[in-house]
Amino acid sequence: MSAFDVNKMTPLSEAARRPARAQSPCQACTVRHLTVCAPLNDQEVQEVAAISQNVEMSPGDPLFDEGERASQVYNVTAGTMKVYKLLSDGRRQVTGFLFPGDFLGLANNDTYAYSAEAVTHATLCRFPRAKLDKLLERYPKMEKRLLSIASHELAVAQEQMLLLGRKTAKEKIASFLLTLSERAESRGQTGNPVSVPMSRTDIGDYLGLTTETVSRTFTNLRGGGTIALRNGGKVEILDVDALHDVAQGD
Amino acid sequence: MSAFDVNKMTPLSEAARRPARAQSPCQACTVRHLTVCAPLNDQEVQEVAAISQNVEMSPGDPLFDEGERASQVYNVTAGTMKVYKLLSDGRRQVTGFLFPGDFLGLANNDTYAYSAEAVTHATLCRFPRAKLDKLLERYPKMEKRLLSIASHELAVAQEQMLLLGRKTAKEKIASFLLTLSERAESRGQTGNPVSVPMSRTDIGDYLGLTTETVSRTFTNLRGGGTIALRNGGKVEILDVDALHDVAQGD
DNA sequence: TAGCTGCCTTGATGTACGTCAACCTAACTG
DNA sequence: CAGTTAGGTTGACGTACATCAAGGCAGCTA
Known part of the structure; x- marks a missing residue:
């Protein structure tokens, strides 16, 4: 284990604390996400899976904070995460929401550029950066894949x-x-109605608005017959074309 | 030459139209920027330089537009460029200003995600993407360098x-x-007074403000004794600490 | 079932910044 | 040198969104 241990500041499930090296369920994510554009052979897949560990998070659990030593790289396997930056007075900018398949902590410098926190229950696949770097040396096509991810x-x-x-x-x-x-559809989930698992506050901090404005705007779109708010944080898009028009400003 | 030729839609100087392959002045930029974190040997540097061409731009000249086939990668060697995205009604967001050493067009997909235009007289080093990709296959450390650039x-x-x-x-x-x-200091230029080569409109479009608000805010900071506006688009920072405090909001 | 607690919604009011418009200056141009 | 043009500045006014404040509603716990 490295000097920095994410367990020290994040409440993780027992499953996560166990060094789940042998039967790591992260093989799935490794195979799926690292190999999409750079297919690895079985042995390579095994090597990548071998250095990964499973991490479970509950809503609100912090994963890491901006400025911490970035000794781990993560891949989301289930649930929703958010990443954000803070100003000294507490103003917050959510820079992204992460869904299954997304990577976290790919920064090149040795500290994280943002904080990360669970939005819903979530599971992650954790790679020690040092070991991942060693693998990258041996498999340049994985590096190509990472470059493609970063560009996107x-x-x-x-x-x-x-x-x-x-x-x-x-x-x-x-x-x-x-x-x-x-994004939901690209993950094979249903895109309409779309699941909106994050709070109005998170949405506001992502879009540069307040919760009140977010709420009012939802109400407004609902009133116009463009969307409908369903139970369980689902939003049904009643008029996709109209929503596209609104999004573009015409 | 590839099917897409940047000369077709951008007014370039005669020097740029000449296939300046043999005596390309871009060796300098290649050596300097591609090798900082991934030193290449002399032969490798020659190979990279061999595929590059020099491009000259005047203020306002477009380099490429969002959505165009991204067949070229550029490195700025002199002057200032801007990259921006447009909404259908003309609203503009400048996503970045580029100075000597910065890369342009590194997107992984095959179309540019933004438009690029010269702010001042500028010179660029142009690499055909296909040839660059071939070189990257052979020199993984260059790919590592690009990943590092993208992460930054x-x-x-x-x-x-x-x-x-x-x-x-x-x-x-x-x-x-x-x-x-x-950024000026990191390029070895003087950071105070700092050169501000772009127009109020460009600054506004970069910061999500109008020209009027930009102008008023400069006036405000000048009135507070924090900065002074000098000739030739230079801004002198009179009180660096105060400016830092303002930037952080305390 | 009552009482919390957290999130969402809605209303009333304030304000930072946008909009519209005039003017100024510097750099071209005939 | 007058006329023109493109930035930049400044003022008066408007508005989209923030702020402040009050409920509403579901999911807890006792």
């Missing part, structure tokens, strides 16, 4: 900058719902 | 999201000036 995240971040800097509250919410829906 | 850009993007979503106009301007100053 960068494009997503730029889209979010456009949203934060130039869109109205209504456009922000519409864009947010459409993105959530598309 | 991602961290910068997240910081910008915090700014766009949660900072006031005054905090935005103060943060902007400090960042410009730090």
Whole structure:
């Protein structure tokens, strides 16, 4: 184990504390996500799986804080996580929500650039960075895969900058719902009705709004017949075209 | 030459149109930027330099547009570039300014995710993507370098999201000036007074403000004795500590 | 069933920043 | 040198969203 142990500051389940090396359930995620664009052979997959451990989180559990030594890399296998940055006075910007298949802590420098926390119950696959780096040395195609992931995240971040800097509250919410829906479908889940597992506060901190404005805007879209709010944090998109129009501002 | 030729839609100087392969001045940039974290030997440097061409831009010249086939990668060798995204009604978000040493067009998918344009006279080093990819296959350490660059850009993007979503106009301007100053110093230029080569409109589109608000905020900071506006688009930071305090919101 | 507690909604009011418009200056141009 | 143009600044006014405040409603616990 490395000097930094995530268990020290995060309440994890017993399952997570056990060094689940041998029968690590993370083989699934490794195979699925690291190999999509860079297929590894069985032996390589085994090697990657061997260095991973399972982590379980409850809603609100912190995974790591901005500025901490970034000794672990994570892959979300179930549930929803959020990453955010804080100003000294407590203002918060959620920079992203993470769903199964997404990576966490890929920063190149040795400290995390943001804090990470569970939104729902979630399970993660944890890789010690040092060991992962060693594997990357041997398998350049995995590195290529990581570069591809980072590039994609960068494009997503730029889209979010456009949203934060130039869109109205209504456009922000519409864009947010459409993105959530598309991401759900790309994971093979249902995109309509779309599951919205995070609180109004989290949505506001993601879109640069207050909870009140988020709430009012949902109400507004509902009143216009564009969406309907269902039980269990689900939003049904009644008029996809209209929602797209709203998101683009026309 | 590839099917897509940047010359077709961008007014470039005669020097840029010439296939300056043999005596490409881009050796300098290649050596400097691609090798900082992944030193190449002389032969490797030659190979990289061999596939590069020099490009010159005048203020306002477009380099490429969002959605175009991304067949080229660029490295800025002199001057300032900007990259931006547009909404259908013309609202604009500048997602970044690029200075010597910065890369452009590193997106993994085959179209550019943003448009790029010259802010000042600028020179760029152009690499055909296909050839660069081939080199990357052979030299994994270059790929590592690119991953490191992408990760750093991602961290910068997240910081910008915090700014766009949660900072006031005054905090935005103060943060902007400090960042410009730090970047100038990291390039070996003078950080104070700092050169601010872009227009108020560009600054506004970068910070999610209007030109009027940018102008008023500069005036406000000047009135408070924190900065002074000098000739030639230079800003002198009179009280660095105060500017830091403003940027953080305390 | 009552009493919490956390999240959401809704209303009344405030304000930071946008919008509209005038003017100023510097750099071109004939 | 007058005329023109493109930034930049400043002022008056409007508004989208924040702030402050009061309920509503589900999910706990006793």
